[in-house]
Amino acid sequence: MSDSAHSHGDQQDPPFEVQFAQRVYRLPPYMFGRINALLYEKRVAGNDVIDMGMGNPSDPPADYVMEKMCEAVKDVRNHGYSKSNGIRNLRREVAAKYLKKYGVRLDPESEVMVCLGSKEGFSHMCLAMMGPGDTAIVPAPYFPVHTYAVALASGNVISLDVANSEKFLSNIAYTCEHLYPKPKLLIICYPHNPSTVTVEPEFFVDVVKIAKKYGLMVISDFAYADVAFDGYKPPSFLSAPGASDVGVEFTTMSKGYNMAGWRVGFCAGNKEMIRGLGTIKGYYDYGMFQAIQIASIIALREGDAAVEAQSLIYQSRRDALVDGLVRLGWDVTPPRAGMFVWAKIPEEWQKRMSTMDFAMMLLEKGDVAVSPGSGFGPSGEGYLRLSLVENENRLRQAVRQIKGCLKEAEAESITA
Template identity: 40%
Template sequence: MLSSASHTRFAPADRMKALPTQFFASLVGKVGRMQAQGHDLINLGQGNPDQPTPPHIVAALQEAAAKPQYHKYPPFSGYPFLKEAAAARYKADYGVELDPETEVAILFGGKVGLVEISQCLLNPGDVCLVPDPGYPDYWSGIALAGARMVMMPLAGDHDFLPDYESLPADETARAKLMYINYPNNPTGSTADAKFYEETVRFAERHRIAVVSDFAYGAIGFDEEKPRSFLQTPGAKNVGIEIYTLSKTYNMAGWRVGFAVGNAELIRLINLIQDHYYCSLFGGIQEAAALALTGPQDCVGDLVHIYKQRRNALYSELERIGWQAKKPSGSFFCWLPVPQGMDSAGFADLLLEQAHVVVAPGIGFGPHGEGYVRMGLLASEERLREAAQRIGRLNLF
């Protein structure tokens, strides 16, 4: 027998070596060690919804799970009824007409679509424009395709919107794909019709495919309903939008989302998924369709909870002297670090001395430095307590 010391070593493919380092893996490790020591941590560093899935959606899955037709392989690109439900939701919420057969693709959660689209469009050396700060999984898909990222800085004095005119002309001329994301992770900012019109014109001029990450599309505050990219004239000619049920209906663990928009991009997503998957379990698809077409009161109730939490947290932040702009969408707060500190050091300090977990801005890109991200994913009482613990450090 071979001893354990003589196991064969396998060399990973180059694409595995090119994957970006998971910045937040080390944060999760630190949090785990602190919890193991028995500390009472208030974890506001992740984007994991803390409320349960609404009962009527759970009941629909329980009932659907018993149906024998769902115990067989589902259709490769998903059941037509879920695509029809996605199209109906977009028509009701945004006035956007979609052909369920050619303009909707079912996804194993939005993250999968965000990574797959790079595989569909980018060759080694191609350029993709990404927001900075932005969701790190955009980087993963680009790395797997062997393509190259060009960052689009998001600055507070420009409402955390990219300034297309300031991007290097030679890079935009080479770009084949770009990601945008509003309501935004991590900044909590939203986009208006004018920005989306500029985006369509920019994409048309440079022949760039646009991916609008609309994960937080249901979560807007102060009577402002977030706009869909597809509401913009010409948007379907240049791109797609990726939507997930994770945030809207607290279905993060269910792994169900969809891409909508440009028929050619939808065809490519369905084609690549034919080689990876045989679609989602039919019972989940039935429950997801009910979520999209059933009563939407649960969505309004959820947004109200996040709004109350936001207001509770910011009133306490103001009291301790931490000045920051309230988010207009998503469930994230983007907070400046004290002068003279960097985001990773400040996050470590809050973890070790206040036992409050936040995500350092540098993990979202170079322009995230100087901020930390805090999630509204605990009760009002715990959010107030987190701010009070931080206040006792006398940093502001």
């Protein structure tokens, strides 16, 4: 061994440092980490936690969809690489659904693309459209991926309050008038997650006008298209005249069809934006397992009754949860669509603690997991998002446990 090697023998090498890309450091902290960690601990300890945290469907897909999947898996031709934009028959089925349900004509070749869930498609679309210095307008409170995907694409985010739809539109116009360089992208999400705000078709007519006036591209996240109550029919952004000139819409089979783990989403609308998404996807993936696509065709073709039945199940759960919370004296507006209830925390508790601490208390003392509104940005502070994935009996039990937990906390604060 050389002398120089010996001379370094006693010195400690500096610890090897892994340096992430700057885009990773730009991501906000994951707000649900604390809750998920405690939920996991409780589950391991054998506690029966009623979980209303995530919108993860607990009901299975229709039998005929699963049967088709099994049949397609056994066909050896379905196991090779698949086209990254999706097989033609699935794209045609998506176009057929848009025509039947919304009166929208789409070219399945150039105006429809299959994604590995709408979240993947949305994120890759942001990568195709955004870059350093570009700005996107997102609704506030925001579904996390609406801001994270923009941040990962090195873009900037301006979030505007979504509660009042007319004010939201005028704030978009004001931002476009006064920001230089102008925002490049508008992200909309109706029925809105987390706040459950809904709109009528005229709203999208105004969105198209604003987009054309200011040169804004639009991405509509239409994840809750298939889950609606009391006769309300969520409108599609693409049904507004000229919508395909300015934007695209993402839909999914996760919610109404109970196929969340299958990861089947679609992008439809503007040809150029879809071409951009296709370019990015072509470098990242080889498309979805073909057996899943074949089963999805059957789900779309034959699933209308199953989707409607699923909405009625969610409606009954909504009623059970809202009635229970209202009886506790909470201020809750029953949602017209989606899988969530957006509930205001009672005033006396808001004065005492943050929304995150309130949610942690419900989990610690009441064995009820919920999402704190602050996890969806500052404008969610003071609210909880409760998902409707548990059955009615479990939801009624959750209300009883919330009541007991708050009573116990009240008693403790009096004796403290």
